[in-house]
Amino acid sequence: MFHVLVIDDDTSFVRLLEKRLKSFIEDLSIYHFSSLAEVRAFLKTETKESFQLVFLDQHLPDGSGIDLLREGWFENLAVISVSSDDAPDMPGENVKAGAMYFLNKINLTEPLFKPLVCGILDRNKIQQEMSDIKLNTARMETVKTLVSTLRHEINNPLGAVLGAAYLLKNSSDLKEDQKEAARLVESSGKRIKHVLDELCKAISLEPVSKAEQRVFHIPGDKPWE
Amino acid sequence: MFHVLVIDDDTSFVRLLEKRLKSFIEDLSIYHFSSLAEVRAFLKTETKESFQLVFLDQHLPDGSGIDLLREGWFENLAVISVSSDDAPDMPGENVKAGAMYFLNKINLTEPLFKPLVCGILDRNKIQQEMSDIKLNTARMETVKTLVSTLRHEINNPLGAVLGAAYLLKNSSDLKEDQKEAARLVESSGKRIKHVLDELCKAISLEPVSKAEQRVFHIPGDKPWE
Numbered sequence A, B: 001m002f003h004v005l006v007i008d009d010d011t012s013f014v015r016l017l018e019k020r021l022k023s024f025i026e027d028l029s030i031y032h033f034s035s036l037a038e039v040r041a042f043l044k045t046e047t048k049e050s051f052q053l054v055f056l057d058q059h060l061p062d063g064s065g066i067d068l069l070r071e072g073w074f075e076n077l078a079v080i081s082v083s084s085d086d087a088p089d090m091p092g093e094n095v096k097a098g099a100m101y102f103l104n105k106i107n108l109t110e111p112l113f114k115p116l117v118c119g120i121l122d123r124n125k126i127q128q129e130m131s132d133i134k135l136n137t138a139r140m141e142t143v144k145t146l147v148s149t150l151r152h153e154i155n156n157p158l159g160a161v162l163g164a165a166y167l168l169k170n171s172s173d174l175k176e177d178q179k180e181a182a183r184l185v186e187s188s189g190k191r192i193k194h195v196l197d198e199l200c201k202a203i204s205l206e207p208v209s210k211a212e213q214r215v216f217h218i219p220g221d222k223p224w225e
Helices: A011-022 A035-043 A066-072 A090-097 A105-110 A113-171 A174-203 B011-022 B037-043 B066-068 B089-098 B104-110 B112-169 B176-203
Strands: A001-007 A028-033 A053-057 A078-083 A101-104 B001-006 B028-033 B053-057 B078-083 B101-104
Touching: A001 A011, A001 A035, A011 A105, A011 A113, A028 A035, A053 A066, A053 A113, A066 A078, A066 A090, A078 A090, A078 A105, A078 A113, A090 A101, A090 B112, A101 A105, A101 A113, A105 A113, A113 A174, A113 B053, A113 B089, A113 B176, A174 B011, A174 B089, A174 B112, B001 B011, B001 B037, B011 B028, B011 B053, B011 B104, B011 B112, B028 B037, B037 B066, B053 B066, B053 B112, B066 B089, B078 B089, B078 B104, B089 B101, B101 B104, B101 B112, B101 B176, B104 B112, B112 B176
Parallel strands: A001 A028, A001 A053, A053 A078, A078 A101, B001 B028, B001 B053, B053 B078, B078 B101
Antiparallel strands: none
């Protein structure tokens, strides 16, 4: 089901729009509202994933459609603002407020309508995908940087902990409770090492030399040499 | 200086465009190219930050302007595709390929031109800013999640290391080299604690209860209870 939100109080335009959209969109379902108040009430109960395309008229009984754009209801959605008014400021204002395109209502019956709507939908999908990829890349790079930093900062003192624990554990002249304490140091140190190793494995961290590593500087420490 | 890239072999249109843009953009500077080959050569030497707006004609001597969009030269840039051709597929194809808008060349002399260009520039700036905010938020959330995980996973074994080291250090019957080993365990353990504490401080991690924490699961471990 392809859901389109149409916000317009001109019912004959809405009927025509539905007919045009049905000619190239299968399983079309239209949510139609005639005032800003109705749309706001609807949007409060719906998630943005409920529909894929918005047609937004400008002159509504209780205000202008551009208000909904400015209120941020349609972030990441393909919004096409429409009007029968050809006020020269309207297309620019709507694009600035977040519409992907502005159409005069007469464009509805022109041959450009179908390919333009399809192009807008395709573009919006591509934009969302690119945005998701960028976010995931940023997350992965951050994890790599942080884990790489931690591995460097923690591995040296951890090596000292494990080395000293090994020496103590193998001293022949320790009492049993002291050996037990040394074993506890060793097992706890290995546990910390395991956590770091698994994190490194999980992010497939390639071994890189210190000079090439991007790391967070631990506050209060001297910078690396 | 506001730099505009104009790709069009119709020099009278370019002169008119320059005149129109100058009427509302101060310090305008135009890079003008008449063929795809010239633009590609130019773009290879320039960074995208060199210009703020692109006008892209469709019919060029060595191909169509839309090819440049598809080749990905203009990612994140405000591109306005233009043509004197009113082929109905052209606006949709250009939007899909990444143009923010499509204008017929006759729109240049219409009153909507200035507010539309300004709206497109404003929108592109807002989009870039929102994208930067999203990326930074994703980075910060990732760091918080990871540090929070590490603090949980490492703090317990680290507490055991420090406790056992304290007991050993204060045993009256240890030999000096054994005490030295215990002191090394303690100082190294404190070093690890310092690294974790500073990271937590650096990200202003609020203390949150285990049940509310978002954490990474360390592979090979049992899930938290």
